[in-house]
Amino acid sequence: MSSAAVVEAMPTSGVSPQAQSSEYVLEVVDVRKEFPGVLALDNVQLKIRPGTVHALMGENGAGKSTLMKVIAGIYQPDQGEVRLRGEPVTLETPLKAQESGVAMIHQELLLMNSMTVSENIWIRREPRNSFGLIDHDRMRGMTVELFDRLNIRLNPDAEISTLSVANRQMVEIAKAVSFNSDVLIMDEPTSAITETEVAHLFEIIRDLRKRGIGIVYITHKMNELFEIADEFSVFRDGKYIGTHLSSEVTRDDIIKMMVGREVSQMFPKEEVEIGDVLLSVKNLSLEGVFHDISFDVRKGEILGLAGLVGAGRSNVAETIFGVTPATSGQIFIEGEEVNIKNPHDAIRQGMAFLTEDRKETGCFLPLDIQENVQSAVLHDNYVNNGFVDHAALEKESAELCKKLRVKTPSMHEVIENLSGGNQQKVLIARWLLTHPRILILDEPTRGIDVGAKSEIHALISQLAHKGVAVIMISSELPEVLGMSDRVLVMHEGRCTGILDRDEADQVSVMSLAAK
Amino acid sequence: MTTLDNTVKPAAVDTGAEKQKKPLPPELSILAVLVGISVMFEILGWMFVGQSFLMNMSRIQIIVLQVSVIGIIAIGVTMVIITGGIDLSSGSVVAMTAMIAATFAQTSAWPKVIFPTLTDLPFVVPLIVGLGAGALAGFINGWLITKTKIPPFIATLGMMVSARGIARWYTDGSPVSGFTKDFAALGNALDRWMPVVIFLAVAVIFHIVMRYTRFGKFTYAIGANPQAARVSGINIDMHLIKVYTIAGLLTGLAAMVAIARIKTAQAGMGLMYELDAIAAAVIGGVSLSGGRGRIAGTVIGALILGVMLSGFTFLRIDAYYQDIIKGAIIVVAVIVDQHRQGKLKKST
Numbered sequence: 001m002s003s004a005a006v007v008e009a010m011p012t013s014g015v016s017p018q019a020q021s022s023e024y025v026l027e028v029v030d031v032r033k034e035f036p037g038v039l040a041l042d043n044v045q046l047k048i049r050p051g052t053v054h055a056l057m058g059e060n061g062a063g064k065s066t067l068m069k070v071i072a073g074i075y076q077p078d079q080g081e082v083r084l085r086g087e088p089v090t091l092e093t094p095l096k097a098q099e100s101g102v103a104m105i106h107q108e109l110l111l112m113n114s115m116t117v118s119e120n121i122w123i124r125r126e127p128r129n130s131f132g133l134i135d136h137d138r139m140r141g142m143t144v145e146l147f148d149r150l151n152i153r154l155n156p157d158a159e160i161s162t163l164s165v166a167n168r169q170m171v172e173i174a175k176a177v178s179f180n181s182d183v184l185i186m187d188e189p190t191s192a193i194t195e196t197e198v199a200h201l202f203e204i205i206r207d208l209r210k211r212g213i214g215i216v217y218i219t220h221k222m223n224e225l226f227e228i229a230d231e232f233s234v235f236r237d238g239k240y241i242g243t244h245l246s247s248e249v250t251r252d253d254i255i256k257m258m259v260g261r262e263v264s265q266m267f268p269k270e271e272v273e274i275g276d277v278l279l280s281v282k283n284l285s286l287e288g289v290f291h292d293i294s295f296d297v298r299k300g301e302i303l304g305l306a307g308l309v310g311a312g313r314s315n316v317a318e319t320i321f322g323v324t325p326a327t328s329g330q331i332f333i334e335g336e337e338v339n340i341k342n343p344h345d346a347i348r349q350g351m352a353f354l355t356e357d358r359k360e361t362g363c364f365l366p367l368d369i370q371e372n373v374q375s376a377v378l379h380d381n382y383v384n385n386g387f388v389d390h391a392a393l394e395k396e397s398a399e400l401c402k403k404l405r406v407k408t409p410s411m412h413e414v415i416e417n418l419s420g421g422n423q424q425k426v427l428i429a430r431w432l433l434t435h436p437r438i439l440i441l442d443e444p445t446r447g448i449d450v451g452a453k454s455e456i457h458a459l460i461s462q463l464a465h466k467g468v469a470v471i472m473i474s475s476e477l478p479e480v481l482g483m484s485d486r487v488l489v490m491h492e493g494r495c496t497g498i499l500d501r502d503e504a505d506q507v508s509v510m511s512l513a514a515k
Numbered sequence: 516m517t518t519l520d521n522t523v524k525p526a527a528v529d530t531g532a533e534k535q536k537k538p539l540p541p542e543l544s545i546l547a548v549l550v551g552i553s554v555m556f557e558i559l560g561w562m563f564v565g566q567s568f569l570m571n572m573s574r575i576q577i578i579v580l581q582v583s584v585i586g587i588i589a590i591g592v593t594m595v596i597i598t599g600g601i602d603l604s605s606g607s608v609v610a611m612t613a614m615i616a617a618t619f620a621q622t623s624a625w626p627k628v629i630f631p632t633l634t635d636l637p638f639v640v641p642l643i644v645g646l647g648a649g650a651l652a653g654f655i656n657g658w659l660i661t662k663t664k665i666p667p668f669i670a671t672l673g674m675m676v677s678a679r680g681i682a683r684w685y686t687d688g689s690p691v692s693g694f695t696k697d698f699a700a701l702g703n704a705l706d707r708w709m710p711v712v713i714f715l716a717v718a719v720i721f722h723i724v725m726r727y728t729r730f731g732k733f734t735y736a737i738g739a740n741p742q743a744a745r746v747s748g749i750n751i752d753m754h755l756i757k758v759y760t761i762a763g764l765l766t767g768l769a770a771m772v773a774i775a776r777i778k779t780a781q782a783g784m785g786l787m788y789e790l791d792a793i794a795a796a797v798i799g800g801v802s803l804s805g806g807r808g809r810i811a812g813t814v815i816g817a818l819i820l821g822v823m824l825s826g827f828t829f830l831r832i833d834a835y836y837q838d839i840i841k842g843a844i845i846v847v848a849v850i851v852d853q854h855r856q857g858k859l860k861k862s863t
Contacts, residue, residue, distance in 0.1 A: 074746075095748030110746050112739030114806035115732075123736055123747045126729055133727035 023086065025050040025214040026071065026102070026183045031080035033066055040066040043080065044240040046233055048183060048214040053205060055229035055246065056218045057258055059421070059449030062235040064218050068185050071216075072104035073097030085182065103176030104185040109168050113161040117154055118143045121175045146174050150204060166197035173204060177213075184208060185216040190224060191447050194309045202228055220449060222251050234258055259451045269483055270461040275299030277335070278469040279438050281320065284329030289315045290493035293329070297438070297469040302460065304484030304504075305473040307513045311490040313473045314356055317440045320471075321353040322346040333438070347376065349438075352431035356442040356473070358420065362427045365416040369408060372415045373397040373429045400429040405455060421452030428459065439463060442473045457483060477506055489513050541800050545815045552819060556826035568829055576707065580776065582821035583714035586814060587769040589792040589799075590721050591653075591762030593813040596796055597725075598758055599738040599805025600660065600667035604674035605766045605792050608652045609785030610682035613770040616645030617691035617780035625693025629686060638697035646767045652678055653763015657756035675789065682782040692779040702776025710772045717765065722810040734758060738805025794841075795820055798848040816848075 028046035032039075041063050048054050056064045069075040071082060073091035081088045084100055091097040097104075111120050118139050119126075127138040143156035152170045160168060169189055176184050186205075190198045205215060205228060217229060225232055225246055234241040234257040241257050277296045284293045290312035297303045305313040319326045322340040331338055333349055340346050346353070355361040364372055374382075374393050382389045398411050404425040408418060415423055424444065431439065441460065445453045460483060464470055474480045480487055487504040489497050489512035496512040553569060560568035569575070588605045595602045620641035623634040652674055659670040702710055725731035733754050736744040745751055769788075774780040799816025801808025823844065827837045 093748070094746045098748065104746075106746075110740060110743035112736045112743050112806065114739045114802070115735055119732060119735075120743075123732060123744075124729065124749060126732060128729075133723065134729065134732070136727075 023050070024048060024083075025085055026216075027083040027086075028067065028071065029081050029083065031067070031070060031077045031082070033070060033075060033077050038238075040238050041070070041077070042238045044235065044238070045243075046071075046216075046240070047243065048216060049231070050182065050214050051209055051212045052230040053209055053215045053217050053228050055225045055232035056216060056235065057220075057225065057232055057254060058235035058241075059258055059451050062258070062449075063238040064235055065187065066238075067235070068104060068187060068216065068218065071097070071102055071183070072185060073102070098179050098181070101180065101182040102185070103179050103181040103183070105169065105172045105176060105187065105189060107187040107189075107191065109165070109172055111160045111168055111171060114159065116157050116159055117163075117171050118156040120160060120171055121146070121178055142178075143174075146178055150174055150177060150207070152204070164193075164197075166193040166201070169193065169201065170204070173208075177208070181213065183214045183216065185218075187218045188220065188447065189217075190219070190221065198224075220447065222254065225254070226251075255450055258449070269302075269457075270465055272300045272461075272465045274301050274485065275467060278333065279320075279471075280332040280335070282330045282332070284316065284319060284326050284331065286315060286319050286324060287327040290319075290490070293490075293495050295488055295495070295498060297471060299467040299469055300464050301485045302464050302470040302472055302483055304480035304487040305471060305490065306477065306480045306487050306509050307490035309475060310492075311513065312493040313490050314442050315493075316490070317353060317442050317471065317473060320346070321351055321440060323353075347434055350434075350436050351438045351440065352376070352434055352436035353440045354424075354427055354431060354442060354444055356446070358423050358427065358447075363415045363423055366414060368412045368414050369401065369406065369418075369426050370394060370397060370411045372426050373401065373433060376430050377433050397429060397433060400432055401426065404429055404459065419449075421448040424448055424456065425452065428456070432463075436468060438469045438471070440471045440473075443475065444472065445474070445476070445479065477509060481505065481509070540809075540811075542809060542811045542815060545799055545812055545819070549815055549819050549822065552822055552826070556822070556829065559826075559830055563830060568826060574825060574829070578818075578821045578825045579711045579714075580707070581824070582817045583710035584769045584773045584776075585788060585791045585795060585820070586714045586817040587717050587772065588766050588788055589795040589813050589817050590717055590810055591765035592789070592792040593796045593799075593801050593808055593810060594721070594725070594734055594758050595667070595762045596793070596801050596803060597734050597738045597805060597808050598755060599741070600755070600759070601671065601793070601803075602653075602656065602759070602762050603668065603671040603789050604652060604656060604678055605762070605769075606785040606788035606790075607675045607678035607682065608649055608763060608766045609770040609773065609788055610780075610782055611652065611678040611685075612645045612648040612767040613774045613780040613784055614682045614685045614691060614782055615648050616641040616767075616771060617694070617774055618686070619644050620694045620698040620774075621691065622693050622695050627689070627691075628693070629691060635695060638695060638701070641698055642701070642771055645771045646764050649767020649770065650760050650764040653760040653766070654756060656763065657759030660759065661752035661755050679782070686782070688782055690779050690781040694775065694778060699775050699778060702772055702774070702778075707776075710776055713768070713772055717768070718810055718814050725810055730754075730757075735806055738807075740806070791820060792817075794845045794848075797845060797852070800852060802852060803849070 024047045026046070026048040028044060030043045030045070031041055032043050033041040044063065044067060046067065056067075058064050066075065070077050071091070073094045073096050076092070082091060083089065084102070089100055091100060091102070112123070121143055122139050126134045127142065129135045140156045147154060147156070150173070152174055154163070154167055154170060160171065163171070189201060193201065208215060219225060229246045231243060232246050232254070233243040234254065236258060275298055278299050279297045282294050285291045293316055295303065305316065307313050315324070318324050320331060320340070322342045322345050325341055331340060338349055340349065343353070359365065364375060374397055377393070382393050394411070401408070401411065406422050406425045406429070408422065415426060418426065444460070445456055448456070460470060460472065472480070472483060481504055484504070485501050487499045487509055488495060489499065489509055491513055499508055556568040560566055588609070592602050592605060618629040619633055619636055620638070621628050621634050628634055656667070656671050656674050659665055660667050700709065705712060725734065733744070733749050736747065736749060737751055737754060741751060770785070773784065795817035796808065796813045797803065797816070798819050799808070799812030799814070801813060820841070823841065824837065827840070
C-alpha cells in the first residue's frame with residue numbers, strides 16, 4: 001500500500017477544523033507526570049476543538065494512555081493544567097471528570113457484565129420514584145430515548161455478558177453521551193471489532209462530531225486516522241511532538257514523527273528458500289466450528305490465514321496445537337501422522353503457538369519477565385533430575401529478550417508493567433526458547449505500535465529464513481499480504497481458497513473471505 | 516479494507532422482538548428443585564416410613580423455624596457474596612452476640628445471673644446490644660477488608676476465630692439462660708411463628724433494597740466489576756463497609772432470634788452456620804464470583820437445605836450420611852451454576 005494511495009483514498013471529512021470556532025473545548029497545558037523511575041509525560045500539550053475528531057498517535061509507551069488518564073481524572077498531573085472550555089479545572093476523580101463533561105471509553109470496556117444495559121448506563125444516576133425506589137420503567141425509557149438519539153439498536157434489558165464487544169462499546173458510548181460530555185476519549189475502540197462494526201462505530205462518531213463533541217481518538221491504525229480524524233497529535237517517549245491536520249500529511253510523515261526515524265519497510269518479507277513439507281493437515285474438523293481444513297506448510301514458508309472475525313481461523317490454530325483437539329481429520333509432521341491431544345504434545349512435536357489474546361491466554365500478568373519467558377520449557381528442556389537449571393535458563397532468556405529488544409529495566413520486571421509491544425516480544429521469546437520447528441502466530445502485532453510491529457515482522461522473516469514453518473493469523477490484510485508466501489482464506493468455518501503470493505491481493509482475499 | 520461490509524452480522528441486532536419476551540426468573544428452577552425434593556421425600560415417606568412428609572404441620576413448622584435463623588444470616592451473606600466477598604465469621608458472631616446479648620436479657624429470678632444489677636431490662640436493651648455487637652463485628656470485617664486490603668476470606672476467618680474466643684471468654688464458657696418473657700417472645704410469639712415472620716420481613720426488605728435502591732445496584736456493580744464501579748463514581752470502600760456491617764447486624768439478629776427460641780445462649784452455638792448460610796446462597800444461585808444472585812434465590816436455597824435436613828431425619832438416615840450428602844449437594848449446586856453461566860456465555 002503506497003502512502004500516496006492512502007491519502008487519495010481518504011474521504012473528505014464533513015467538518016473541517018478551521019470552520020469550527022477557534023475556541024478549544026479541551027486544553028492540556030505543560031502537563032508533567034512522573035512515576036517512580038519513569039517520566040511518563042514531559043510538559044505535553046494537547047488542544048481539542050469542539051466538533052472534531054482528534055487522533056492521538058504514538059508508539060506504545062509514548063504517554064498517550066497516561067495523558068488520557070490525566071484528562072479523565074484517573075491520574076493527577078504533577079505540573080501543568082487541564083482547561084475545559086477555557087477554564088482551568090482540577091479533576092480529582094473519574095466522577096469529577098465525567099461531571100465536568102469528560103467521558104472516557106476504556107480499551108478494556110469497563111462495564112458490569114452481570115448487569116443490564118440500562119443499569120450500566122444509569123448507575124449512580126438511576127431515576128427514582130416518590131418512595132425513593134428505582135423506577136425501572138423510566139430508566140428503560142431513558143435508555144430507549146438515548147439509543148434512539150444515537151441510532152443504536154439494543155435491548156435495554158439485555159445483560160452485558162450476552163452482548164458482543166462492539167455492542168458493549170455502543171453501551172459505553174451511550175453512557176458517555178448521557179453525561180452530556182463535551183469531550184469523549186476513545187482508547188483504541190476498533191481493536192476488537194469487525195469491519196462492519198467499525199463502519200457503524202464511525203457513523204456514530206461522525207454523528208457525535210456533528211453535535212459539537214470533541215473526540216479524542218487513540219489508535220494504532222493509520223487508515224483509521226485518515227478515515228475519521230480531522231487533526232492528530234503525535235507523542236513520543238512522553239514528549240509532545242506536534243499537531244497536524246490529517247489532510248496535510250502522508251502515512252510516512254506520521255510514522256517518521258512517531259518513531260523519530262524512518263521505518264523504510266513495513267513488511268520486510270525476505271525471499272527464502274522453501275523446503276520440504278513440514279506440517280500437513282488433512283480434513284481437519286472440529287464439529288460445529290470448522291470443517292475439512294487441509295493444507296501443507298513447508299520449511300521456511302509463511303502461510304497466512306485470512307478471514308473475517310469469527311471465520312474459525314483461531315479455532316484451527318487451537319486445534320492444531322491441541323488446545324481443543326479435532327473431532328476428525330489428521331495432522332502429519334514430516335510425513336508421519338501425529339496424535340496431538342493437548343498443548344504439551346504439540347510442544348514436544350516442536351510447535352509453538354503465540355495466542356491471540358496477550359492478557360487472557362498469553363502473559364502470566366503478576367509474574368516477571370524471566371518467569372514468563374521460561375513457562376513453556378519447564379516440563380522438558382532445562383530440567384536435570386527434576387530440578388530446573390536456572391543458570392542456563394536465565395542466561396538464554398536474557399539473551400533472547402536482549403535480541404528481541406524488550407525495553408525493560410530488568411528481567412525481574414513484572415510483565416504487567418510492560419507496554420503491549422514489549423509484552424508481545426516477551427511472549428515470542430517464550431516460544432523461541434522452545435526452539436520450535438512450527439510457529440503458529442495468532443494476531444502477532446495486534447495493538448502494537450509501528451516500531452515494534454516492524455521489528456516483529458523482521459523477526460518472523462528471520463525465523464522463516466532459518467527453516468521454521470510459520471502459520472500467521474492476522475485481521476490486518478496488509479500484514480497477511482505483506483508477510484505470507486501463501487494465504488489460506490476461511491469463511492464460516494470452511495477453507496474457501498488458498499492463494500499464492502502473486503495472486504493474493506486485497507480484492508481476491510476479500511472476495512473469498514466474504515463469500 | 517472497507518470492501519467487506521456484507522456477510523458479518525449487523526452490529527446491533529437485539530431489537531423489539533426480544534424486548535417483549537421477558538426471561539423467566541432464575542429462581543423458578545431453584546423453586547422446582549425445592550418442590551422436587553419435597554415430593555421425593557413425600558413418596559419415600561409413604562414407601563419406607565408409612566406416613567406423609569409434608570402433611571404434618573409440626574414438621575413444617577420445625578423446618579421453617581430452623582431455616583429462619585440460617586436464612587436471616589444467609590441474606591446478609593448473599594449481599595457480601597454479591598460484592599465478590601465472603602463472610603466466614605457468621606457462625607462465631609452468632610455465638611458472640613448471643614452470649615453478650617443474653618447477659619442483658621436475664622430475669623432476676625434466675626440463680627446464675629451474670630450482671631445482677633442488669634436484670635429485668637426491657638427487651639430492646641439486649642436486642643440493641645446484640646444487633647450492635649453483630650454490626651460492630653461486621654464493621655471490623657469491612658474495615659479490615661477495605662483499609663488493609665486483605666482478602667475477605669482472611670479478614671472474616673480472623674473474625675471467626677476471635678469472635679468464638681470472645682464468646683467463650685465472656686462467661687468463662689458457662690451458658691446463659693433465664694430470659695425475660697418479652698425477650699423470649701422474639702423467638703416464641705405468634706404461636707412460635709415469630710422467627711419465620713422476622714425472617715420473611717428481612718427477606719422482603721432486602722429483596723426491595725437489592726432490586727429497587729441504589730444501595731442494591733452498587734452492591735451488584737462492585738461485584739460485577741470493581742474497576743467499572745469505581746469509574747462510575749461509587750465509593751467502593753464505604754459501600755463494602757456498609758455491606759459487611761449489615762451482614763454482621765443480620766447475624767446479630769439471627770442470634771437473638773435463636774436464643775429467644777431455644778431460651779439459652781451457649782459459646783458453642785452457631786457452629787458451621789457460616790457454611791450453611793453460604794450454601795443456602797450458592798444453592799439459591801448466588802455466584803461466588805460476585806455480581807449475580809438474588810435474595811429470593813437464597814431464601815429458596817435455605818428452604819432446600821432445611822427440607823433436606825428434615826427429610827433425612829424423617830427417613831431415619833444417619834447424621835453422618837446427612838453431612839456427606841449435604842456436602843455433595845452443595846458441590847452439585849455450584850456445578851449446575853457454572854454450567855448455566857457457561858451456557859450464558861456461549862449464547863453470545
